[in-house]
Amino acid sequence: DGGITQSPKYLFRKEGQNVTLSCEQNLNHDAMYWYRQDPGQGLRLIYYSQIVNDFQKGDIAEGYSVSREKKESFPLTVTSAQKNPTAFYLCASSIWGNNQPQHFGDGTRLSIL
Amino acid sequence: GESVGLHLPTLSVQEGDNSIINCAYSNSASDYFIWYKQESGKGPQFIIDIRSNMDKRQGQRVTVLLNKTVKHLSLQIAATQPGDSAVYFCALKGNTDKLIFGTGTRLQVFP
Numbered sequence: 118d119g120g121i122t123q124s125p126k127y128l129f130r131k132e133g134q135n136v137t138l139s140c141e142q143n144l145n146h147d148a149m150y151w152y153r154q155d156p157g158q159g160l161r162l163i164y165y166s167q168i169v170n171d172f173q174k175g176d177i178a179e180g181y182s183v184s185r186e187k188k189e190s191f192p193l194t195v196t197s198a199q200k201n202p203t204a205f206y207l208c209a210s211s212i213w214g215n216n217q218p219q220h221f222g223d224g225t226r227l228s229i230l
Numbered sequence: 231g232e233s234v235g236l237h238l239p240t241l242s243v244q245e246g247d248n249s250i251i252n253c254a255y256s257n258s259a260s261d262y263f264i265w266y267k268q269e270s271g272k273g274p275q276f277i278i279d280i281r282s283n284m285d286k287r288q289g290q291r292v293t294v295l296l297n298k299t300v301k302h303l304s305l306q307i308a309a310t311q312p313g314d315s316a317v318y319f320c321a322l323k324g325n326t327d328k329l330i331f332g333t334g335t336r337l338q339v340f341p
């Protein structure tokens with residue numbers, strides 16, 4: 118079945134450590150997105166990519182980095198510069214263009230050891 | 231700035247009743263709106279969308295109503311079932327073509 122796969126489901130980070138969250142999609146979507154979800158808040162955009170080898174900062178990009186080497190894959194690295202990384206991270210993809218819904222994976226929950 | 235708010239953080243309904251979940255938004259230029267359902271520990275699931283040239287759209291057991299005059303969006307679920315229990319949130323396209331998300335309403339269905 119077509120969809121978006123995020124891994125791992127749970128991830129623990131030590132102080133000073135970088136961790137990478139995986140996101141893969143087989144929907145043939147051009148656009149991919151990373152969001153952060155915290156309790157009581159709406160989803161906040163970290164980074165997005167409209168096309169391979171190109172990506173843009175979202176509203177809360179500090180402390181995060183991404184790459185888009187393949188259409189299917191959009192990994193997110195949470196760096197040691199992100200001082201409050203504990204959150205639920207969601208990856209989404211869509212057809213790029215006006216008025217297209219984004220479809221989400223099942224998330225990665227990141228916690229600090 | 232742009233904002234999206236839901237009217238109630240929690241809504242409790244009896245199984246079989248209709249549910250209505252509301253969203254208010256601030257940007258009158260928004261032209262695309264989406265409702266998502268999120269179950270515990272999972273990602274948001276697309277339910278239904280509506281464009282600003284419409285004021286009503288129906289799906290299977292769900293109806294979305296858009297009132298652009300008062301900048302209000304609602305999701306109606308007919309004959310609510312236990313499987314409908316989840317957090318529902320709206321999203322809309324903002325000035326920059328990116329989606330802006332509301333904080334969500336938790337729907338609880340009791341027998």
